[in-house]
Amino acid sequence: MNALMMRQPLLISTLLTHAERHHGEQEIVSRRVEGDLHRQTYRQLGQRARRMANALAARGMKFGDRVATLAWNGYRHMELYYAVSGSGAVLHTLNPRLHPDQVVWIADHAEDQILFFDLSFLPLIEAIASRVKTVKAFVAMTDRAHMPVSAALPDLLCYEDLIEAHSDEFEWPSFDENTASSLCYTSGTTGNPKGALYSHRSTVLHTYAAALPDTFNCSARDTILPVVPMFHVNAWGLPYVACMVGAKLVFPGPWLDGKSLYDLFEGEGVTLSAGVPTVWQGLLTHVETTGQRFSTMRRTIIGGSACPPAMMSAFQDHHGVHVMHAWGMTEMSPLGTVCALKPKHLSLDATARAAVQAKQGRAIYGVEMKIVGDDGQELPHDGRSAGELMVRGPWIISSYYKSEGGDPLVDGWFPTGDVSTIDTDGFMQITDRSKDVVKSGGEWIGSIDLENIAMAHPAVAMAACIGVRHPKWDERPLLVVAKKPNAEVSREELIRFYDGKIAKWWTPDDVVFVDSIPLGATGKMQKNKLREQFQNHQLPTL
């Protein structure tokens, strides 16, 4: 029997109209590429997004067309989030950290029609403009006074000209909530990049879930600074969350060094931030060097990769900033789990509590998880059994854009490629990527555990653990270490450092020192490059 409730579709435009109506005076503060600090309100965001929606229509953008951005976190990018998706077109956030060849490949694959870019990326635009096949116009996200003169691109459009030339009278259209709203490619280490094509429905549901008290816990009294880029899975959904709850938003633009972030946190009264561990390292180094304190920051979300225990301790014990581990994927919009404590954890001692907080956390309602062994059979949630993590839910992809890579699902579940445990409280902990796990004598050694231990050593800046061929054990762990500047530590000392911290047979067989560990476009260690480099490494244990 059908219920008798209104069939209002879940549309991204309603997030904006809600923010305009109930939080019209709330601020959006942006550190611009131009260097200055820009302020506008949600009311202005709404007006300018409607102007841009008219501009897009005037440029011939139709329902379903892909509109690309190459942009930092800022108010103009935010306007495009709503103008493009709100119009029924698809916002395609390109990752400017990718190689130009990859950008061209992805823009062609997506069939982008217009490309908006921040001034920082003009050289990249000049490098790709003649190569991309479908882009009809390039728009510099700046005003007339700052417009670059580009010999290669005489037809550049100016963002503020488009805004000024069009009316703010625009009625957001209503349509099926399963319509595509935005597109984000994941740069896999193998094969072509693959696009996750989000819907209005998945985005709105994800926004509700992200704002919950045990997720990001966002209210109208928060000031949110997303360090995680808007070109990386929609900044974990924070541009949508901010509109839903009416929070003040602060955008750092390209200025992600420790000092710039700290000044923005303090100057704007930031209460909540979110980003990957590599960015936080810069911030922590800055405040530790200068002896500064956070006066308004209450919590930070760390995701992208596991937060090293030393970083968690520095935030919580030295700075009083609560750290929440989060885990997700581009294919998951991205949120899957958040490590929000249960009542029983509040009375734990520091060590036991840190062990809980080291986990990626429990599933947000809307995401179902299970772990399976090599045979596909479900494993128990006992906190010990490790298996491949499978997920299911309304904001998880059913396939990649244009079916790239074939059908990714297994019996309706999306295989994450992560190996994890789930404990009796439902807390998930990633022990490894399934491709990074070291398979030694039929058992799995989690490379992340080994890396975390090494990174707790005072001389170690970064450490990666990879499996290296071994005739008897199949694989054995090799630790690759980048030392801190002017720090010294020997191979033997690092191997001894594992004593008592881990099962004896998990101890790395060898240590090699490198100048730096290669990082990918999203700040993750590129272990595939290390595996290539050290594929013929002779273990001393042979």
Add this chain to the structure above:
Amino acid sequence: MNALMMRQPLLISTLLTHAERHHGEQEIVSRRVEGDLHRQTYRQLGQRARRMANALAARGMKFGDRVATLAWNGYRHMELYYAVSGSGAVLHTLNPRLHPDQVVWIADHAEDQILFFDLSFLPLIEAIASRVKTVKAFVAMTDRAHMPVSAALPDLLCYEDLIEAHSDEFEWPSFDENTASSLCYTSGTTGNPKGALYSHRSTVLHTYAAALPDTFNCSARDTILPVVPMFHVNAWGLPYVACMVGAKLVFPGPWLDGKSLYDLFEGEGVTLSAGVPTVWQGLLTHVETTGQRFSTMRRTIIGGSACPPAMMSAFQDHHGVHVMHAWGMTEMSPLGTVCALKPKHLSLDATARAAVQAKQGRAIYGVEMKIVGDDGQELPHDGRSAGELMVRGPWIISSYYKSEGGDPLVDGWFPTGDVSTIDTDGFMQITDRSKDVVKSGGEWIGSIDLENIAMAHPAVAMAACIGVRHPKWDERPLLVVAKKPNAEVSREELIRFYDGKIAKWWTPDDVVFVDSIPLGATGKMQKNKLREQFQNHQLPTL
């Protein structure tokens, strides 16, 4: 273009499976009709709900069948919430405070197939059993030891017998999220009762919205005691919210007096409660008499009718319990607005802040509001213009069950029957029910304002303001007052009490004293009865 996300339906059963998986050890504590305190976990809730789902199937319940309850807030009622809706049947929560004739009319209209009841309601069941046309079985929600012997009803089934006789192996079915999940009748003051038929989709969306930080703000670290009955718009959604976030739940059963509630609050560490003003009055009187304090209560949600300012002050200033005004309707699942403060309100002085908190608040994301004048034209959100409040959103009805009362919508909006203002921050304040407003000389006088002022007088227990015919002004306000025991106050003193508090011409023309104000089944003042009683009242101003 369609997105490529999983099409997982939003189903109520997934709230339960989520709670089982991630919060299996969390407690549900119930004060039973039998008098004792009962404890079980979410894991047990899940097992017992599956047993009951099997029992329902064995009794012939099919997809879409209506299963009725006449029950207090308790764990067995909670089990039925999930067993019935989770199976694809429709949970129909009957209101035991209605007259038996109304209960019969509603059960017949809904075509209820099975009726579950708490022992308190055996006399009601005996009175209606032979009259209801479609009910095939009556189930006493108790165990074998407490089964009543009813000469009138020899075939009574026993709840615990059903649970014990069936397996806990049951796979919750998957189906369209727009399927009806539950049914609640609103007892209008005119016409037949009308049923709001909720869907799985509307319920899950409402649950997300209700748990948000600026709504009920519920986490796994909360202990929630819903005083608002589960037979009244699903206890404002709290039985669903608790599963979504994994909060501890405490059910008071029939014991709603001040002492019983206080003991339960303290004994179980309740952090959040929700109910109508009349219940809170009993609780406040109890703690004021005994001098007791709340040691864990942090906030309470007050809805159903406007919270008198004196009550808000008592909670906040004397007891440190933050009060949140909420507003909604049976037709709205029920939540529409919550009065969550904005940053700028935090620095207001006590009086100015109380004025904000007296408002019903801003719309939760998902609910759109507008106010319209007599001509149907939209009025400005200036905090002064009062018009009929219209709402729209995915958890608001599109029509009543079986089209009772015809098409309720106006241009796709649901007219609430409330008269309100909306200020520039989007805060809505109800000034009256459209039928209660006093129309004097072409202007509207809000009866609620006049009542709140009277109720701030120390001698007044309850006050109602109604319009009485006046030849010159059409209507003029009459104040009907029930005094506190042993308190004295004169007509003249009460009229003087309005001096300086309100526009002179709003002052009531007369005051009459009554022993008590008639209350309806949901605790609201029945002003229609007063209007009838005083329709020929001779105003001294004639």
